[in-house]
Each structure stands twice: as C-alpha cells, then as structure tokens.
Amino acid sequence: MTDPVSYDPSTDSMYVKIRPGVSVRQRMDEAREVIIDLGEDGEPVGYDIQFASKHPDVIAEALGLIRRPKAAE
DSSP states (O other): OOOSEEEETTTTEEEEEOSSSOOSEEEEETTTTEEEEEOTTSSEEEEEETTGGGOHHHHHHHHHHOOOOOOOO
C-alpha cells in the first residue's frame, strides 16, 4: 500500500490521500491554505495543504478522514 501522506519540505506542502479515487474537481479553502480534491460523489479524496507547518489543525483533520480498507470478510 502506498503511503497516504507526502510532504515536500522545500515548499512546506503536504498531500494527504484520504481515500481511493480520482479528483474530478477542487474546492479551495483560502483561509486555511488548503485545496480539497473532491471525488465523483462530491466527497473529499485528498487534501493539498500549503504551508503545512502553520496548519496542524488541517493536517489532523485530513488524517482523521483517511479511510482504511476493510479486511476481507
């Protein structure tokens, strides 16, 4: 499984992949400096957090939304 979090220290940007799927549109939250990638169902698939070191609250929110795959039953 690919790590759901990537961080670029040169730009202080972090991407958190919340769940599988592709982004079909984006929503910008300028106040929190985050671009939220939305899937076909309108729900978030990823957070692109700019100036991540200034936004631990947004990082915590994104990490809390990560959907882990269910074990095969």
